[in-house]
Amino acid sequence: MAILSEFGLTHCVKSVDDAGWALEAIKTGNEFGVQHTIIFRQSTPGGRGDDHPNLSLPPDEAALDLWQAVKSTMPPELLPYKHQFYVEATNEIDTPAGSPERTRWVGRFCVELATLMLEDGYNPALAGFNSGQPSEDQIVEHFAELLQLYSRFPNRCLITYHEAKLKFEVNDSNGGKQIIIDHFSPLAEFDGWLVNVASKWNRAADRLGVQRPRLFVSEFTFAYDELCGAEQFRQEVSQIAQMDALHGNVVGRVIWTATRGDQWGNLRDQLNDHANWLSDYITKTLIATEEQGGDDCRGKPREQYKRTVILLPPTAGTEWAEAAVKATWALKRWTVGGSADDAGIGDLDYRQVIVVNPKEWGSDLDIWFATHYPGVIYEPVQAWTPQILIEKLAFFAKNGRWPQLTGGFQIHDIVDELPKHPTKQYGSRQLEAITHLVIHHTVSPTDRSIASIAQYHVDGNGWPGIGYHFVIKADGEIYQTNRLGTISYQIGGHNSYSLGIALQGNFQNEPPPKKQQEAAAWLVGWLKKELPGIKEVKPHRGMPQQATACPGSTWESWFWQIAGTKPPTKPGGSSGSYAGPPVTFVAGVDGPASDWHWPAAKAVFDKTGLACKFHSSGQNYVWWGSYRNAIFSPVRIVLGSDFVATDANTFFNAFKGDVAQFYRQGARDFIVLNECNIEHVGSWRNGFEFGKLFKALCQLVKVNFPGARLWFPGTSPQFGAQHQFIGEAKNAGAFDEVYGVVEHVYTTNVQDAAAAAARMVVEVEDFQQRWALDRPLVIGEFAVVAPAQPGYKARVYKLFYEALAKLPGVQAAYSFTSSWHPAPDERGEGWLEHGIHDAYAKLV
Structure with missing residues (x-):
């Protein structure tokens, strides 16, 4: 450690439960002005049995619970240096392929935990993922927000995961017999799956259009309790190190394990047998030990520098070379050439080659460079024209990454x-x-x-x-x-x-x-x-x-x-203007979903005079007579969040009793279900399947409750392809049975009330143009979904109500009151316990 630090070379250290190693690495690095990559983990933080989160809690509560435990037993000698090491606060949370709910939970938990750590001044290293987990698609679907958070703090965050050459069996495609694959099998058998999985994280980041995260292999296991032979061990350590270097964002890996334990056999002793070789390999790889001088110095640079070569394909004409120079010369003065050997050769610590249109070489140049010039950073770029090459190279030269389209595919x-x-x-x-x-x-x-x-x-x-x-x-x-x-x-x-x-x-x-x-x-x-x-x-x-x-x-x-365009004709006619029945606008608040909420909710309606949108569940019908609006009082049909059915009759039987209570009191407007484009809400796979079920369900409601006016439910603008879902449902006949349509709209603007309200109005206008020019539109939920002062939120809501009152065809708008958590844990967009109703009453 001291030798590497003295030469100014960074290395990585992972310490579990022993602050001494971490502290020594920090102090040694500080002595020589070197910042090492140091991971510290507590296996039983706060006296817990392990460092796993409590999976029975909501992810935000589980994150707070675990982080408080980790902080409570953080070694005090490390606290002055918390900005110089990373904390691996949890370890090996499974993300099983067949459990999207579990993986979604883990993704949300990681975001909450990383946020808490960053706010407390610690550097998160999350989450010690098990070998082979998560998959690339799981990363894209459930860890996008974590990668976005990491991109805001790229030098403070690490993704940590484990790689292992584990034993498993596969079917021989020729003979049908079982073949054993284990730690004696070649590294290639595990490549991209259990080993060298950085490619999964990088491809996922590219698909999401976010910065590739810094990666750390916090356990690299050749086997659970046994190593392969010395020759294979040394060959594969060298291979995996070269793979890491090619990625460019793998900052380190540590080999499992230097710890004794009966379950790990004599693995520590076997590793110790390789200690001298590992030390020699590291120093010889990182430190140039050969003397320079005399006649034998051909190819030796005068001094180390970072070299980047833009490699053009054999088919490129002078216009491509001119494009490369135009894009990068003023900013970087990178070399432009046509020889792959020239791009790879040289005794330099940093060699990067940008390969333009690699397919035109007729072979896989990434493998070619890895074979003949290991250590070269390989960056392919596809450009159909020289002008596009200029745009892409200029962006890369300035930002260090390629421009990406969000949600990219291969x-x-x-x-x-x-x-x-x-x-x-x-x-x-x-x-x-x-x-x-x-x-x-x-x-x-x-x-x-x-x-x-x-x-x-x-x-x-x-x-x-x-x-x-x-x-x-x-x-x-x-x-x-x-x-x-x-x-x-x-x-x-x-x-x-x-x-x-x-x-x-x-x-x-x-x-x-x-x-x-x-x-x-x-x-x-x-x-x-x-x-x-x-x-x-x-x-x-x-x-x-x-x-x-x-x-x-x-x-x-x-x-x-x-x-990516709007239809040329609108539902209400070619003019794009509202052509449905006349409406009188009603301003309101989303009513309680739970009985316990009503005593406090009354204050909102009593003080503000705003109308109530009722929920069909529980005893809510009791308050219909007191808080119904004479002009318009819809009832949203509510089912439990875990309710799933595959046919309309089962759905109808689940809520008909609740609807009957309201119907007997005079309710006639019913919003059928809610946010059905969210994956967990129903049994349908797309809007078309939902539309068919919804149409049948509406027909049952109308037969059993004559005179009922039904409304197509609000869809979540934050999940799935909202307009695609509605279009599919409409194509299946969903709109045939409804009187009007419901929309949900939100803002996170907490700086400018007028701009926040105006932006939501624009979204309402766009939604109406698409789906509600021939029938009334209700804004079933709207809110400022970010922490802000009650007075600010009240101003936004007042401005929004006033603007919608002038928009033809908008029947009502209901500010969202979250009501599934009692105070003080109620969500920040709710009216109660936040004084919004008092602030609104003063404004009006």
């Missing part, structure tokens, strides 16, 4: 793998000629291979190759099937200036799956960025002289979300 290039005609060839064009993207459906079954589609286009149609430029499978995987410059046959009379994007499947009766739509929307956005000449995105049937139903009769419910 594009699999299979152009050269697909069947082609033996003699015919498609024509080509300049990319600047492309002005239109055309959306198709293949009509073929979703399990049909893309190669078979291509073969049909060649054999059945006599075409040179497949007609589409991209095919998107039902699971959201995107495949490029033609080069962008290829003039393929996908839309007669318009091939020369258009690109064809095909969604695999038949969408005459049902819309594409959600994942497929999201992938298509991402691809359209990405192509618009890559090809600035794109002017329009059209369905096949929307292009001139096209007598076709493609991309299916359901296209209006989903195409506009993919295209």
